[in-house]
Amino acid sequence: MAHDHSHPHPHQPDLEETPLTHYQAMTEAVGQLLIEKGIITGEELRATLESIDSKSPAGGARVVARAWVDPDFKARLLVDVNKAAEELGIDAGIIPIRAVENTAGVHNVIVCTLCSCYPRNLIGLPPDWYKARSYRSRAVREPRAVLAEFGTAIPDDVELRVHDSTADLRYMVLPARPAGSEGLDEAALAELVTRDCMIGVTLPKSPGA
Amino acid sequence: MVLRRHHDMGGLDAGPVDPSGPGAEHDYAPWEKKVDAILRLVSDQKRRIITVDELRRGIEELGPGVYDELSYYERWIASITNLLVEKGVIEIDELGRRMAEITADWPAGGVADAEPKA
Amino acid sequence: MTARFAIGAKVSVRAAYPPGHVRTPFFVRGKTGVVTEIMGAYRNPEALAYGRDGEPALPLYRVQFQTAELWDDYGGGAADSTVVDIYENWLDPAEA
Missing domain, CATH: 1.20.5 (Single alpha-helices involved in coiled-coils or other helix-helix interfaces)
Structure with missing residues (x-):
């Protein structure tokens, strides 16, 4: 993976054997x-x-883990993600990012049906499926079927709340802290936080899984 | 009268999502990141040459066929380039010459996808 | 910024279909929802998209819809909802 960007020379050695499009x-x-x-x-x-x-999901994972251990930080995070991230030394850019919190009664999912808006300044570039027609089309109409394709089942009595990021803000999910994670420190908690659970299509990993 | 524009796809029928398909975890190609970087620079506070809304409008105006045929960052660079030409930042002639030079210099050459589509 | 709608207001999204760049998704046009948050004022994307300055800025609202009211055949939970960011020029007061 990690290509070397330390020089601006256009010919990436690993690509020179492929015809240029x-x-x-x-x-x-x-x-x-x-x-x-x-x-x-x-x-x-x-x-x-x-x-x-x-930028990678690790930045978002650090923010989520801090919110799980520090209620005051969580309150600040829910008001303004960019500002809260700054407390951890993370520059999340100037496009405002908001966090939506999963609770016992609400599970949140993020989509952008019109293009592919995504909190890329905090968690990196989006996965291909997020930009694909199937996700953008179906996440608003049959979100539970889409979640099932990720192996995620949300009980029917939990409100599934889909956020379409159509405008000037970007959204991320603040997942609920998984059961059984009580003894873990912040770094170990961050390991449980995946990119997909910050989009809302999965839940965080279970401790020990 | 067309009510729904082609990029505005929320609620339409579509196939299954492929969470583990190609591109779920892959790193972006260097040229794709370069497209992203160019957009960030020409739209930043210092330059303000292109707004994100202009980028989006340009992508939408590629039209239904091209929109679906091009990859995500192909749509971006197509729109960015059109906007830079419209705004007089770069000229079509110099762009065409430079693209031809770059392709000619490329060790493996260029692919035939530059042919105009019927 | 003077926001025309307050949090909790019932609003209808205009059933309008302009042939250019807008940020109101097709699937909520003509639908009724509730304002849950007022996000501030943002320059008008319908003007910015064409190289204009986007002034005056428009109040931007988060509007929550009952998902079952958006789709005739919605098969999910009864409480499921959909939240969309919508600029003020797309909203009318809904009949109570």
Whole structure:
């Protein structure tokens, strides 16, 4: 995985044996022209690529684990994720992110039916299925069937609340702390938090599983 | 009169979600991340050349056929490039020349997908 | 920012179909929901999308719908709901 972005040279050695597609050539050309025209610098491009690579579900997992052990932090997180993440030294960007909390009575699921809005500045780039027609189309109409495809069953007496991120905010799920996790410290709790449970299509891992 | 636009797909019938399919865990290709990085830079507070809403509008205006045929980041770079040309940031001629050079220099060449579709 | 609707207000989404860039999904148009949160004012995406400045900014609401009221054949729980972020220009007061 982790490709080396420490140099802006366009020819990634592992890709040179694959023919370049039209849109790959377009991407490369646009990047070069923007740099030559002084609109962006190679350094800015490199730094932005590094920033993209630095975001992963681990950032969200740390935030969730802290919320599980610190009720005051959780209260702040539910008001403003970006600000709360900053307390942990995590830069979640300027697009406002809100957390929606799973409780005994409510299970939340996030989708973007119009495009693929996603809290990428906190948890990284979305999985392909999140951007796919099947998820975007069906998550609002038959969310329980979609969750079943992830092996997730939510009891019928629990409200399934689907959030369509259509506008200027991004959403993440604050999952409920799993049973049996009482003795775990914050780092061990963060290990239970997966990307998918922050989208709401699964529950956190069970301790010891 | 078309009521529902093609990108506005909430509630339509579609096949099963594939949670473990290709792309569920994979790292994005370097060129895909570069598209994302370019968008972040040209839309940032310093530059404000493109808004996310313009990007989205440009993607929607690719039309139903192309929208479904292109991959996610192909749609992005197609829209970004159109916007940069419209706004006079880059010229079509220099873009075409540069793409041809890059493809010619590429060790494995280019694929035939640059052919205009009938 | 003066928000036209208060939290708890019943609102109807306009059954409108403009042929351009809007951020109100088709599946909630013409439907009735309840304002659960007022998120502040954001520049109008319907103008920003075409290179304009998006001013004046529009109040943005979170509107909650009963999922069973969105789909005739909804097969999930009776309490299931769907929350969508909707700009003020798309909302009308709902008949009580």
